[in-house]
Amino acid sequence: MKKAYRLKKNEEFQLVFKKGQSFANRQLVLYFLKKKDQDHFRIGLSVSKKIGKAVTRNRIKRYMKQAFLELEDNILNEYDFIIIARQPTGDMNFFQIKKSLQHVLYKSNLLSKK
Template identity: 60%
Template sequence: MKKSQRIKKNKEFQTVFKKGKSFANRQFIVYTYKKEDQQEFRIGLSVSKKVGNAVTRNRIKRYIRQSFLEMNDEIKPDLDYVIIARNQAATLDFHTAKKNLRHVLKIAKVFK
């Protein structure tokens, strides 16, 4: 995943939280915010310390990034996404995490 596809700044996170729409399942909360002039989607990740230690949190973030990379062609490019991992996400393996992420993105109607 390219650096240009990541949301890093707090101001950008706050914009997505305030102006975007949220969708959730038991493992993930996804905020989406439409930006008309954008060529490719951007994602921001948030995994709280309550979810687990640093190793667990980084594993969850890797799983989310890899899932987005694999679903790259199916996802609408004119959106910003902020994904928040809930406690149940700590117990997932990659394939289950991808399936649950796909489920919440399907609820959000972000597939082409």
């Protein structure tokens, strides 16, 4: 994932947490904030140590990044997203994580109708 598509700074995370909206299902929590001046979305990922060791956490982050890349054409561009993984994601494969991510984005009305 390109650097331009990532949220890295704590201030950016805090802004999305404080001023944004959220939606959750059993596996993922999605925070999102509309930014008028950007031409593409940006994502920040958070996977707690409670979910597993570093290998498991990195695998989950890799799966979520890949799912965003595959859904890139359908996601509305003017948003910053923060995805927080919950406990069940430790046992999920890529397709289950992608389906869960699609569900959260769909329920939040963040998928375009393309």
